[in-house]
Amino acid sequence: MTIDERQVTTALRRYADDLMVTDEDVARLEEDFGQRRRHHRRFGERAVPDLRSWQWAVAACAVVALVLAVTALWRTGRPATLPAAPAPTTTLTPVSAADLVGAWMVDQDDSGGHIWYFTADGGRSTANTVDEFQALQSDLEPYTVGAGNVLTFEGCRAVVDVSAEGRMTITPLPDQDACPWPSGEAWPFVRLSPASPAGEALERHPAPKVTWTPEPVDDVGDLVGAWLLRGTGTMLVVERAGPGRGAYVLDDDGDGFASPDEQGTLSVGSGGSVTLDPAVAGDPGCRVTLEGLRTSGSQLQGTVPPAGCGVLDGSDGVWIWMN
Numbered sequence: 480m481t482i483d484e485r486q487v488t489t490a491l492r493r494y495a496d497d498l499m500v501t502d503e504d505v506a507r508l509e510e511d512f513g514q515r516r517r518h519h520r521r522f523g524e525r526a527v528p529d530l531r532s533w534q535w536a537v538a539a540c541a542v543v544a545l546v547l548a549v550t551a552l553w554r555t556g557r558p559a560t561l562p563a564a565p566a567p568t569t570t571l572t573p574v575s576a577a578d579l580v581g582a583w584m585v586d587q588d589d590s591g592g593h594i595w596y597f598t599a600d601g602g603r604s605t606a607n608t609v610d611e612f613q614a615l616q617s618d619l620e621p622y623t624v625g626a627g628n629v630l631t632f633e634g635c636r637a638v639v640d641v642s643a644e645g646r647m648t649i650t651p652l653p654d655q656d657a658c659p660w661p662s663g664e665a666w667p668f669v670r671l672s673p674a675s676p677a678g679e680a681l682e683r684h685p686a687p688k689v690t691w692t693p694e695p696v697d698d699v700g701d702l703v704g705a706w707l708l709r710g711t712g713t714m715l716v717v718e719r720a721g722p723g724r725g726a727y728v729l730d731d732d733g734d735g736f737a738s739p740d741e742q743g744t745l746s747v748g749s750g751g752s753v754t755l756d757p758a759v760a761g762d763p764g765c766r767v768t769l770e771g772l773r774t775s776g777s778q779l780q781g782t783v784p785p786a787g788c789g790v791l792d793g794s795d796g797v798w799i800w801m802n
Contacts, residue, residue: 571640574628576601578641581733582714583668584678584801586646588686592802594705595668596733597622603632606736607802609703609718615736633657645675671801672733674712681707684801687777695751696772696779699725702745702753706779706798713790715798723747727755731790740790741765751781765789769796776800 579597584590592607602619606612622632630639630649634657641647647668651658660666669677696702702717702725713731720726729741743758751772757765765788772781779798784791 571628571638574624574630574639574641576622576624579622579624579630579639579647580673581670582672583647584671584681584684586667586669586685590686592684592686594671594801596736598734598737606705609705609716612705612716612736613718635659642677645670645677671707672712672714672731672735674731678707678712679710681709681799683777683799688800690776690778693773693775693778693780696747696753696774697749697751699723699745699747701774702747702779705801707801708791708794709797709799711790711794713794714801717745720744729755729790753781765791767791 576597577599580599581597583595583597585593585595593605594607595603595605596615596619597603598619601621601623603622604615604618604620606615611618620633622630624630624639628639629652630637635651635655637649637651637655637658639647639649647670648665649668650665651660651662653662655662669675669681671678671681699717699719703719704717706715706717707713708715711731712733713729714733714735716728716730716735717725718727723746725745725747727743727745728735728739730739732740741757743756745753745755747753750770752768752770753772754768755766767784767788769781769784772779774780777800779800781796781798783796784794786792
């Protein structure tokens with residue numbers, strides 16, 4: 480083997496070190512090059528007198544590199560790897576304070592019956608008892624929604640996302656010790672009032688209280704709490720006001736603690752008869768008596784309210800316990 484052939488062989492093996500080929504591939508190419516080199520010496524040297532031995536070596540290395548590259552691709556059975564395309568960026572729909580206004584149920588079975596209330600002028604609070612509901616107006620804390628849907632409230636910074644069907648998630652940003660739950664954990668919510676498709680589809684609270692076989696309502700205690708009129712955005716909040724009597728608030732836009740659509744007193748009669756009597760005189764048809772109202776703890780089932788009674792219209796007479 481001449482010095483030129485040794486140089487070419489060395490070049491062949493250097494290329495082979497970086498490619499997926501076997502020793503048999505290299506040996507075969509070396510032999511093929513040797514035969515071509517001998518053939519040139521014997522028959523073709525006079526035809527190309529200016530092509531010197533070192534030029535043969537350079538040309539051969541270039542050709543062999545191309546052959547080996549093609550061989551490697553053929554062996555892998557796939558084209559050369561291209562840079563991965565960047566993952567698509569998920570962009571949240573911008574959220575404003577107007578998108579949050581209303582009453583939202585924490586949609587988890589460990590929610591404790593908490594309902595979050597957001598006001599149009601930037602106030603927020605929560606309630607899971609009638610007393611807390613009555614005190615909401617004085618307990619409101621400011622909130623803001625900024626760039627990137629960052630919701631800030633009570634020192635907590637979290638990303639808020641709201642869907643058209645009335646669902647919301649709130650996810651604390653990293654290292655947010657002031658938030659009510661751990662950073663990165665998304666809490667789900669459903670808008671109860673004003674009405675939303677998700678709220679109208681509710682059949683029960685995710686953490687219902689003890690349920691029993693339905694029986695007639697016979698005391699105001701069966702009604703105390705916050706209730707959602709199924710299939711609507713109307714909420715009824717009842718508290719005791721004396722033996723056999725209660726005070727109530729009816730509202731369908733989530734601000735009943737500050738500006739209820741209707742409020743008054745209620746009384747419980749025999750056989751599950753419950754009468755709602757507005758405190759402010761209005762349409763006489765809106766003094767409603769629900770006959771045969773039965774309770775199972777997590778639901779109130781009764782007659783469908785008569786048409787023309789404002790916020791009670793459009794229901795099937797079933798109330799879902801909220802807290």
